[in-house]
Amino acid sequence: MLFRSESTLVPTPLAADLTPKLSADEAGQRILRSSPLMARGRASNPDLIIHGPLDAPPRLAWKFDVTLGLLNAWTCVVDARTGAVLSQTPLVMEAAVKGMGRDVNGINRTLDLWQDGATYYMVDASKAMFDGTSTPPRNGRGVIAVFDGGNKVAEDSQFRGGLVTSVNPNSGWLPDAVGSSWGLSVTFDYFLQRFKRNSLDGDGGRISSIVRYGDNLPNAFWNSQTKTMVFGDCETKFLEITGHELTHGVSSSVGNGGILEYKFQSGALNESLSDIFGNMVKLFATGTQDWKIRLYDNGQDRVIRDFKDPNTVVNGGLALPMNMSQFVQLPLQQDSGGVHVNSSINNHAFYLLSEGLTQAIGLKDA
Numbered sequence: 001m002l003f004r005s006e007s008t009l010v011p012t013p014l015a016a017d018l019t020p021k022l023s024a025d026e027a028g029q030r031i032l033r034s035s036p037l038m039a040r041g042r043a044s045n046p047d048l049i050i051h052g053p054l055d056a057p058p059r060l061a062w063k064f065d066v067t068l069g070l071l072n073a074w075t076c077v078v079d080a081r082t083g084a085v086l087s088q089t090p091l092v093m094e095a096a097v098k099g100m101g102r103d104v105n106g107i108n109r110t111l112d113l114w115q116d117g118a119t120y121y122m123v124d125a126s127k128a129m130f131d132g133t134s135t136p137p138r139n140g141r142g143v144i145a146v147f148d149g150g151n152k153v154a155e156d157s158q159f160r161g162g163l164v165t166s167v168n169p170n171s172g173w174l175p176d177a178v179g180s181s182w183g184l185s186v187t188f189d190y191f192l193q194r195f196k197r198n199s200l201d202g203d204g205g206r207i208s209s210i211v212r213y214g215d216n217l218p219n220a221f222w223n224s225q226t227k228t229m230v231f232g233d234c235e236t237k238f239l240e241i242t243g244h245e246l247t248h249g250v251s252s253s254v255g256n257g258g259i260l261e262y263k264f265q266s267g268a269l270n271e272s273l274s275d276i277f278g279n280m281v282k283l284f285a286t287g288t289q290d291w292k293i294r295l296y297d298n299g300q301d302r303v304i305r306d307f308k309d310p311n312t313v314v315n316g317g318l319a320l321p322m323n324m325s326q327f328v329q330l331p332l333q334q335d336s337g338g339v340h341v342n343s344s345i346n347n348h349a350f351y352l353l354s355e356g357l358t359q360a361i362g363l364k365d366a
Helices: 024-032 175-195 239-251 264-286 343-356
Strands: 047-051 059-068 072-079 085-090 096-102 108-116 119-121 144-148 207-211 220-223 228-231 292-297 300-306
Touching: 024 059, 024 072, 024 085, 047 072, 096 175, 108 175, 144 175, 175 207, 175 228, 175 239, 175 264, 220 239, 228 239, 239 264, 239 292, 264 292, 264 343, 300 343
Parallel strands: 144 207, 207 228
Antiparallel strands: 047 059, 059 072, 072 085, 096 108, 108 119, 220 228, 292 300
């Protein structure tokens, strides 16, 4: 058997070290299991080599290429005795790059971007859901993409605006877009890490948002038809709003057409689940949350829900109820039967379960 050394400066190992304990097939399976992206690739026939990095002892190893479409290919080396992955070297000059931008709160956020020539796109292909056989920036599957609505109101339900771009990865970014990209990213991470849910639909589906939609629209919303999150100006200021709306994306993708029909009590539970997960995303990403949901309204931060004391918040002239004895009966034409008003009942129950009772069970278990 012939052995190839990766450096002529590496001494030949002792003969006793030249018998692999791991088969070529086993080595291939080790590398394919090393990441969700690798798992979708195809490994070439391996070579048995002496892996000799200058900063470590030489090792007997299996070396082969793993390929996933045109955009992803790596040379991989696996220790032929222990099965440890020794190196993964990209063979494609990746267009996915890192950048930096400042959000509407004035906080610098690290950005995962896509570079095409001299243009950088706010398209994040760094997540495990990314399909390496697709072609970002415009046709990427399993990406997080942020569009700029340009303060327009469109009658076309398929309106997106244009992908947010810059000529510099570290400057020139819309603050709203920076906040959206970061918020969508950490919400994806939350559902994946806490519930093993791969994107909103659980199947690696693309996540999209539009920022600066409308003329100072004091709101944010989820469009289930186009599966897009839409932000008015500065509404990316509050992470719980991003988590809230994307949870609507989760709820609407469960089962056949979603769960909890958006009206009356089921709609109030739908809203409450989004409030709860919105706050949990904030806690996950920042380590803090204050039991409130806020919107940015005409230059002011406005509390729209308070888990601890719902009665302190007024919606449409009505103090939000704390329990079912305060349940507000509304017609379907008003707030879809009270979905935003009565959601506070379940919100308050979640607060009590988490920390408001003597034997509360804590946020994570709740």
